[in-house]
Amino acid sequence: MNKKQKKVLYRIIAAALMMIVLLLLPLEEKSILRFILFLLPYFTIGYDILRKAFKGIMNKQVFDENFLMAVATVGAMALGEYTEGVAVMLFYQIGELFQSYAVGKSRRNISALMDIRPDFANVMIDGVVTKVDPDEVEVGSEIIVQPGEKIPIDGVVVDGTSTLDTAALTGESVPRSVKPSDEVISGCINMSGVIKVKTTKEFGESTASKILDLVENASSKKSKPENFISKFARIYTPVVCYAAVGLALLPPVVSLIIGLEPRWGQWVYRALTFLVISCPCALVISIPLTFFAGIGGASKEGVLVKGSNYLDMLSKAKIAVMDKTGTLTKGVFKVTEIVPVGITKEELLEKTAMAEVYSNHPISKSLKEAYGKPINTSRVSDVEEISGHGIKAIVGDTTVNVGNEKLMANVGVEPATVVAAGTVIHVAFDDKYVGYILISDELKPTSKSAIKAMKQAGIRATVMLTGDSDKVAGIVANDLGLDKVYSQLLPADKVTKVEELLADKNENEQLIFVGDGINDAPVLSRADIGIAMGALGSDAAIEAADVVLMDDDPMKIAKAINIAKKCMRIVYENIYFAIGIKVACLILGAIGIANMWLAIFADVGVMVLAVLNAIRALRVHNV
Amino acid sequence: MKKTYKIDVDCANYANKMEQAAKNTAGVADATVNFMALKMNVEFEEGADVKAVMAEVLANCKKVEDDCEIFI
Numbered sequence: 001m002n003k004k005q006k007k008v009l010y011r012i013i014a015a016a017l018m019m020i021v022l023l024l025l026p027l028e029e030k031s032i033l034r035f036i037l038f039l040l041p042y043f044t045i046g047y048d049i050l051r052k053a054f055k056g057i058m059n060k061q062v063f064d065e066n067f068l069m070a071v072a073t074v075g076a077m078a079l080g081e082y083t084e085g086v087a088v089m090l091f092y093q094i095g096e097l098f099q100s101y102a103v104g105k106s107r108r109n110i111s112a113l114m115d116i117r118p119d120f121a122n123v124m125i126d127g128v129v130t131k132v133d134p135d136e137v138e139v140g141s142e143i144i145v146q147p148g149e150k151i152p153i154d155g156v157v158v159d160g161t162s163t164l165d166t167a168a169l170t171g172e173s174v175p176r177s178v179k180p181s182d183e184v185i186s187g188c189i190n191m192s193g194v195i196k197v198k199t200t201k202e203f204g205e206s207t208a209s210k211i212l213d214l215v216e217n218a219s220s221k222k223s224k225p226e227n228f229i230s231k232f233a234r235i236y237t238p239v240v241c242y243a244a245v246g247l248a249l250l251p252p253v254v255s256l257i258i259g260l261e262p263r264w265g266q267w268v269y270r271a272l273t274f275l276v277i278s279c280p281c282a283l284v285i286s287i288p289l290t291f292f293a294g295i296g297g298a299s300k301e302g303v304l305v306k307g308s309n310y311l312d313m314l315s316k317a318k319i320a321v322m323d324k325t326g327t328l329t330k331g332v333f334k335v336t337e338i339v340p341v342g343i344t345k346e347e348l349l350e351k352t353a354m355a356e357v358y359s360n361h362p363i364s365k366s367l368k369e370a371y372g373k374p375i376n377t378s379r380v381s382d383v384e385e386i387s388g389h390g391i392k393a394i395v396g397d398t399t400v401n402v403g404n405e406k407l408m409a410n411v412g413v414e415p416a417t418v419v420a421a422g423t424v425i426h427v428a429f430d431d432k433y434v435g436y437i438l439i440s441d442e443l444k445p446t447s448k449s450a451i452k453a454m455k456q457a458g459i460r461a462t463v464m465l466t467g468d469s470d471k472v473a474g475i476v477a478n479d480l481g482l483d484k485v486y487s488q489l490l491p492a493d494k495v496t497k498v499e500e501l502l503a504d505k506n507e508n509e510q511l512i513f514v515g516d517g518i519n520d521a522p523v524l525s526r527a528d529i530g531i532a533m534g535a536l537g538s539d540a541a542i543e544a545a546d547v548v549l550m551d552d553d554p555m556k557i558a559k560a561i562n563i564a565k566k567c568m569r570i571v572y573e574n575i576y577f578a579i580g581i582k583v584a585c586l587i588l589g590a591i592g593i594a595n596m597w598l599a600i601f602a603d604v605g606v607m608v609l610a611v612l613n614a615i616r617a618l619r620v621h622n623v
Numbered sequence: 624m625k626k627t628y629k630i631d632v633d634c635a636n637y638a639n640k641m642e643q644a645a646k647n648t649a650g651v652a653d654a655t656v657n658f659m660a661l662k663m664n665v666e667f668e669e670g671a672d673v674k675a676v677m678a679e680v681l682a683n684c685k686k687v688e689d690d691c692e693i694f695i
Contacts, residue, residue: 284634
């Protein structure tokens with residue numbers, strides 16, 4: 001608790017004690033002495049509210065909470081309901097204190113969740129290590145990161161090896177190992193060894209600062225429910241106040257006219273009850289708090305949401321459009337099958353890798369990687385790249401032809417027919433077909449379950465867009481159980497396809513596009529919600545997307561949707577609950593069933609419950 | 624031009640009122656108050672004198688809630 005809160009707490013305790021003592025004293029009902037004695041706790045607890053109410057009137061701000069509380073309690077005192085008068089003030093202050101404590105606490109909780117802000121950097125200057133503010137470190141400086149410390153600034157390792165804990169950024173607990181020339185990202189915790197890092201960015205441009213900035217400003221983009229609530233609050237309070245005036249005046253006047261007893265006291269008391277309920281605090285505090293907690297909880301899981309409006313939209317996601325390479329597949333080519341004809345697998349791979357030794361094509365690289373041994377280049381000669389066909393080379397005393405079906409036709413051999421998702425490399429030794437090697441982009445291990453999880457999260461249609469061939473795309477789509485696939489698309493076609501899908505959907509359905517942020521920035525911004533994945537260290541993706549997944553696990557897509565759903569469920573629970581209870585109490589108050597005590601519950605109790613409910617949005621680990 | 628200011632206010636409803644007050648100040652194109660982060664983002668109209676406008680914003684905010692603060 002801060003100083004301000006403590007002061008209020010002492011005042012509450014003091015006023016409560018005074019009140020208990022006064023209630024125990026044998027004082028005469030409605031005596032002057034009783035009135036004066038009750039003024040003691042009343043002013044102790046309420047003086048600042050009375051003062052603010054007075055100032056509010058001076059500034060022509062009539063319908064604020066202080067004014068309402070002041071009128072309600074002064075009215076109650078005037079009617080001789082001293083206990084109620086003091087109690088309303090007392091509970092109002094308890095409610096305010098609780099609210100400010102809860103909000104402060106969740107503010108701290110959420111900043112603790114995002115505890116990636118580095119406090120210092122150890123800079124090497126002329127061989128001496130000095131601790132400085134990370135803000136002061138220039139690009140290209142060398143910094144030392146000890147085990148247990150956070151990496152303060154993005155950079156490249158120049159010396160030392162270690163493992164890094166990226167959990168604070170990605171929500172993943174598997175540590176990453178780094179060695180010299182690897183890039184490291186600020187916000188990770190160095191776990192095992194001392195590393196020397198050459199910084200490549202300023203502190204303000206580093207990943208940790210960017211993420212913090214993004215999360216802290218996320219709740220500035222307000223969602224529909226938030227805008228609804230602030231509008232509602234602006235209308236609700238005046239309406240209830242006018243209703244209170246009506247309730248105080250109309251029934252007695254009508255009673256007078258038709259010749260009945262007016263019973264002013266009773267109707268004024270009921271009107272005062274109205275005023276106590278008219279405070280919109282429970283709503284105005286719990287809705288932004290829920291979004292704030294939801295965004296905080298999501299960042300803890302490695303899902304950065306750039307605004308509460310995106311949580312709202314994400315919860316209504318019905319169509320998921322995904323890029324293939326890098327999103328559903330790993331985006332790296334690998335030898336997945338070796339099918340020799342008449343020779344051994346080893347021989348086929350060895351000679352093929354040797355023929356490809358000088359090439360830097362991704363396919364050649366994956367062949368060499370699969371071979372895994374250093375290649376003795378002296379055995380390779382007369383390498384000839386035949387564009388659009390493949391490679392021809394002499395390896396030892398064999399002429400090796402490596403390439404596609406066209407090349408095989410040139411050589412004069414009949415290649416095997418292969419149906420598989422990937423690139424087929426046929427090989428011929430001298431003039432004999434010796435088999436093929438299949439190179440493909442592997443599916444991510446979680447892709448299939450991710451599609452299933454998305455369906456469970458309410459996605460109606462899963463669509464894959466790819467620049468790859470129809471054949472490859474078809475096999476991948478089939479494997480994953482996707483609903484639709486569009487293949488052989490150029491980057492610009494992807495935007496057109498997304499626009500078609502957008503035109504095709506229902507109005508209240510939201511379309512999400514998931515990509516890896518490379519080459520798909522236009523699509524990311526065109527979709528209702530653009531989700532960039534594997535964004536750790538990619539600034540472009542963080543800029544273009546509305547939701548950023550820190551690692552590249554497609555399971556996080558469904559997780560993000562579920563977090564959004566939970567958050568929105570709590571938001572609506574709070575809206576219905578708070579408005580429902582208030583309206584019910586207004587009606588009960590008007591017909592005289594609810595007294596001021598119930599009104600206090602409707603005001604303070606509902607607020608406390610709504611705030612507690614809002615904080616549930618923080619716990620999203622298992623959604 | 625856009626600027627962000629730290630603010631201090633106790634209640635979310637007052638934060639909303641501050642937002643309204645700031646929006647209605649001459650020279651302010653748009654304003655949002657983020658109660659949870661205790662920040663106010665102000666977008667100024669072109670050619671506005673930031674210092675004078677912010678003094679006015681603060682005065683207007685003080686009118687709706689005496690207990691608020693904007694750290695200009």
